[in-house]
Amino acid sequence: MTAVCGGLNVWMSFFKVYNHRFTDTKIYRSWLFKLLNYEIRQKTKQLALESEYEVDSSKVIFNYSNRNLSEDETKLLSLGLDFALPCKSPSFADNFLAFERLCHTVNNCQILDNSESAKLKVFEKIASLANDTFYDFKRHRHWLPSFSKAKYNALKSLKEDPNIIITRPDKGKGVVILERNEYVTKVNILLSDLT
Incomplete structure (x- = not known):
């Protein structure tokens, strides 16, 4: 029930x-x-x-490039530039440094009795947990269920397109798509201006 x-x-x-x-x-x-x-x-x-x-993509996405966006690309870009996928693999340094920090914190606390055997048991369990979280990381467990392979491929094609730059607008939130050549020339004009 x-x-x-x-x-x-x-x-x-x-x-x-x-x-x-x-x-x-x-x-x-x-x-x-x-x-x-x-x-x-x-x-x-x-x-x-x-x-x-549905978000009105015409209010969020400003496409000043020659590229025609597919439906998946439009939906992904309407999520904003702060949208991120889960990591493919954990960072070795971040993972083990966090557990090392935990060991130092536990060592400095007075919650353990001062016997070395008790501290070693705790540290062994922390080390085991650190190894398990890093080496037993399964990417498929951390994948978004609503994020399909087609959406991933659309995101990848946007990233790998050498003719466009995807950036934020000067004011407000949104997504601006510009031709790379035009963007580079405008940036060079701004940088060469000495006033």
């Missing part, structure tokens, strides 16, 4: 069953997957990864 919490349309993510043997049945698992998919859809809407409203 599902329950709505406090009238806020928030689903409980578990079923209370009288007999725990029912948790191994197919019907129980199918309802759990339905609830999980519902929660994923709700969270992606909250994170604006899947929006119910």
